[in-house]
Amino acid sequence: MNMPAGGPGSVFAQISHSATASFSEYLARTAPDLLPGARGVQQLPPGAAPMVPHATTIVSMTFAGGVLMAGDRRATMGNIIASRHIEKVFPADSYSVLGIAGTAGIALDITRLFQVELEHYEKIEGTLLSLEGKANRLGAMIRSNLPMAMQGLAVIPLFAGFDAERRVGRLFSYDVTGGRYEEQEHHSVGSGSVFARGALKKLWQPNLEEDAAVRVAIEALYDAADDDSATGGPDAVRKLWPVIYTVNAAGARRIPERELAATSEAVIAGRTVTGREA
Amino acid sequence: MTQQFYVSPEQLMKDRADFARKGIARGRSVVVLSCSDGIALVAENPSPSLHKIGEIYDRIAFAAVGKYNEFESLRQAGVRYADVRGYSYDREDVTGRGLASVYAQSLGAVFTADTKPFEVELAVAEVGAAPAEDRLFRLTFDGSIADERRFVVMGGDAEAVGEVLRGNWADGRDYAGAVRAAVAALSGRTGQQDAGPAKELRPEGLEVAVLDRDPLSSRGSQRAFRRLATAELTEILGEGMDG
Numbered sequence: 001m002n003m004p005a006g007g008p009g010s011v012f013a014q015i016s017h018s019a020t021a022s023f024s025e026y027l028a029r030t031a032p033d034l035l036p037g038a039r040g041v042q043q044l045p046p047g048a049a050p051m052v053p054h055a056t057t058i059v060s061m062t063f064a065g066g067v068l069m070a071g072d073r074r075a076t077m078g079n080i081i082a083s084r085h086i087e088k089v090f091p092a093d094s095y096s097v098l099g100i101a102g103t104a105g106i107a108l109d110i111t112r113l114f115q116v117e118l119e120h121y122e123k124i125e126g127t128l129l130s131l132e133g134k135a136n137r138l139g140a141m142i143r144s145n146l147p148m149a150m151q152g153l154a155v156i157p158l159f160a161g162f163d164a165e166r167r168v169g170r171l172f173s174y175d176v177t178g179g180r181y182e183e184q185e186h187h188s189v190g191s192g193s194v195f196a197r198g199a200l201k202k203l204w205q206p207n208l209e210e211d212a213a214v215r216v217a218i219e220a221l222y223d224a225a226d227d228d229s230a231t232g233g234p235d236a237v238r239k240l241w242p243v244i245y246t247v248n249a250a251g252a253r254r255i256p257e258r259e260l261a262a263t264s265e266a267v268i269a270g271r272t273v274t275g276r277e278a
Numbered sequence: 279m280t281q282q283f284y285v286s287p288e289q290l291m292k293d294r295a296d297f298a299r300k301g302i303a304r305g306r307s308v309v310v311l312s313c314s315d316g317i318a319l320v321a322e323n324p325s326p327s328l329h330k331i332g333e334i335y336d337r338i339a340f341a342a343v344g345k346y347n348e349f350e351s352l353r354q355a356g357v358r359y360a361d362v363r364g365y366s367y368d369r370e371d372v373t374g375r376g377l378a379s380v381y382a383q384s385l386g387a388v389f390t391a392d393t394k395p396f397e398v399e400l401a402v403a404e405v406g407a408a409p410a411e412d413r414l415f416r417l418t419f420d421g422s423i424a425d426e427r428r429f430v431v432m433g434g435d436a437e438a439v440g441e442v443l444r445g446n447w448a449d450g451r452d453y454a455g456a457v458r459a460a461v462a463a464l465s466g467r468t469g470q471q472d473a474g475p476a477k478e479l480r481p482e483g484l485e486v487a488v489l490d491r492d493p494l495s496s497r498g499s500q501r502a503f504r505r506l507a508t509a510e511l512t513e514i515l516g517e518g519m520d521g
Contacts, residue, residue, distance in 0.1 A: 023361055034366050094499070116365050119501075123333050123357045 023120035024113055024141065036109035036145065053082035055107060057224045057231040058089065058099035058158050059196045060171050061186035061204055063213035066248030067160040067169025069097045070217035072192070072225060073240050074232030075104050084232060089243045091252045093118040096134055096161030097245040101190035103153040110141055110155055117141075131163045135172045135180055143178025158189050162247045169247060192224030192231035199223040210246055211263075214255055217244055218267050234264035294395050298419035301397030305343045307434035307464055309443065310401045312412040313456035316491040316502065317403045320460040322434075323485040331487045333503035335360040335372045337405050339489050343433025344398035344419075352381065352400065369500065374404030378415035378423055386421025395419050399432040405489035405502050409449075431463075439463045453488055454514045457506075461515060481511040 020026055027034050053075040060069040071088035074081060082104075089099040090111050098114065100107035117137055121129050129137070138159050145155055160171040171183045186204050188196040199220040208216065218234065221242050225233030234241050241260035246253050306322035308330055319341050321330040332340045332353045340356055342349035359380055364372045381400060389395040396419050404413040414426040428447065431440040442463040451459065461484065465477040489502040497504075506514070 023358075023365075026358055027362065027365075031362065031366070034362075112365065116361055120357065120361050123361075124354055126327075126329065126332075 021121045021124045022137070023117045024137075026120075027113075036106050036113055036141075051077050052153070053077050053086070053104040054230070055086060055088045055101050055104045055190070057188060057190035057192035057196055057221060057228065058101055059186070059188040059193075059200065059217055059220045059224075060099065060158050060160050060183075061200060061208075061213060061216065062169045062171065063208040063210055063246075065169070066162060066210070066246055067171055068210070068213045068217060068244065068246045069099050069158065069160050069171075070214075070221060070242050070244040071099050072221050072232045072242050073235070074230065076230040081232075084235065084238065084240060087243045089245050090115070091245060091254075092134065092138075092159070092161070093122070093128070094251045095128070095164065095247060096131065096159065097247055097252055098138065098160070099158045099189070100155060101158070101193075102155040103148075106145060106148060106153055107155040107157070110145065110157070114138055114141060128164075130165070131161045131170060134161065135159055138172075139174060139178040139180040141178075142174050142176065146177060149176040156189050158187065160247060162249060162251075167249065188220070188224075190231070192221075192228035195227045196220040196224040210248075211259075213246070214244055214259070215263050215267070218242060218260075218263055222267055222271070234268065236265065236268060294389065295420060298389075298395045298397050302344045302399050302419065302433055303435075305433045307436055307439050308341045308343050308401070308432050309429065309439065309460040309464060310341050310403050310414060310431075311429035311443070311456050311460055312403075312409050312414065313451045313453060314409060315453045315456075315488070317405045317412055317414075317489040318453055318456040318460065319401075319403065319487045319489075320457055320464065321485040322464055322479065322483060324483050326482075329485060331485055331505075332357075333487075333501070334377065334402070335364060336369055336500045337489060337502045338372065338374050338377060339403045339487065339503050341401040341403070341430075341432070342398055344396070348396045349398040349400065352384075352396070352398065355384070356381065356402075374402050374413045374415060378402045378417060381417050382421045382423040384421075385417060385419060389420040401430045401432060403430075403489060405491055407491070438466065442466070457486055457511070457514050481508050481515055484511060486511055 055075050056072060058071045069089050073085055075083040075086040089097060092098050092114055098111060100111060118129060118134060138157060142155060142157065154176045157174055163170050171187055173181050173183050173187050173189060186200045203216045203219055222233055225231040241264045244255040244260060308321040310317065310319050319331045319339055321341065323330050328346055330342055334340050334356050340353050356377055360372045360377060385396060398419060400417040402415040406412045414430050416424045416426050416430045429443055431443065443459065446459055461479055465479045486506040488504055488506065490496055490504060493499050493502045
């Protein structure tokens, strides 16, 4: 941060100290124990990462006028299925969504903090943060989780949103050090991401319609679930479908259950008819 | 050696209260009123960017009169209080009553201890599931807190504006009706022939926001606060403004 006029201890320094628009910065000053992973409060002993649920595959792609993000519903703990119902894709604000892979507990906390961060900025400043600004804030949060990542409790998000300036959907991937990389066309993270990526390479096309993009996302997640034990496929018995959000100029929208059920069942039926073994 | 003159506590408090009251009365009025669609907040404010009305949390809004820098810092403090509380507990644990009592405490502390009292008056509005569950709190410069029914008028000639609103009150108004009633009261239109000439209030000179009663079903959002754009306001004020 730039040093304000008058140096430390001046009136300007005091004002800029109290006038932060960032919620996580404010928490770090006033209640650091509330931050995800209780930053700075205690260090875990080395090499003792506990068994905790891990969230898995997220796929994201651009389509005509926006961007889509989808996640399966499984969390695993070693060889155990920890949850069949977990949701891993969330709206960050009205024009962006994020999906999480990695340690579920910390990831859910970071998601919640990120949502409050964006809303807080909007309320304090009276305007929305730019898409790049949001992506950078998320990177900073992931970077601050680096000590936990070194212990084996990493969180890898995928961030997508509608850029109001350029009028396009954009997507960003991250590494554990908070490095932010803009991705073109489509991307996936998590344990099943290699298989999903293979599917996306063949199925994704420029300027897909929204419903076609939803179908491609379900196909990709199906392929991931086919070969990765930690990714859950569409569950027709329990009526569990992937969680899918789309973002376009009108804002973020969750694809309703009914549409997801119809598309998922169509994908399953299509594959049943083909009857391929591998 | 300089001699410190004795000032009685009564006189000291009275001087401070007079000072604050004068500052508040210089500004223009703000009206907060509950109606069937939710809560409408109407302020006379020619500036499109220096707001007198703001969002605090999902169902809570803030309105203020007086010195801008003072109430703006109070608004930001309120947003921080609400966000920390909602983040550490749960979103539904943030209440208007809790926020209003924190405001009352800090205003009271500043009034008695600081060199100068805040020259502000605040309203904290929380929208409920039905008009009877709406909460309107009025906070004055000395930390007094009042739980109001139906409406709150602050700043400028609050007495006169309140009188007009009380005279024209009708239950079960929608937003359009409530905003029209508020604007009529702000412009000093009493509906009586012998009243003085009414001020002309243009939509550009007004700041209007609402707290929707059911934002989840109408807009798919938890957040009830919504500003009315000038176009929307023109439409509301255009119909039946002359009636």
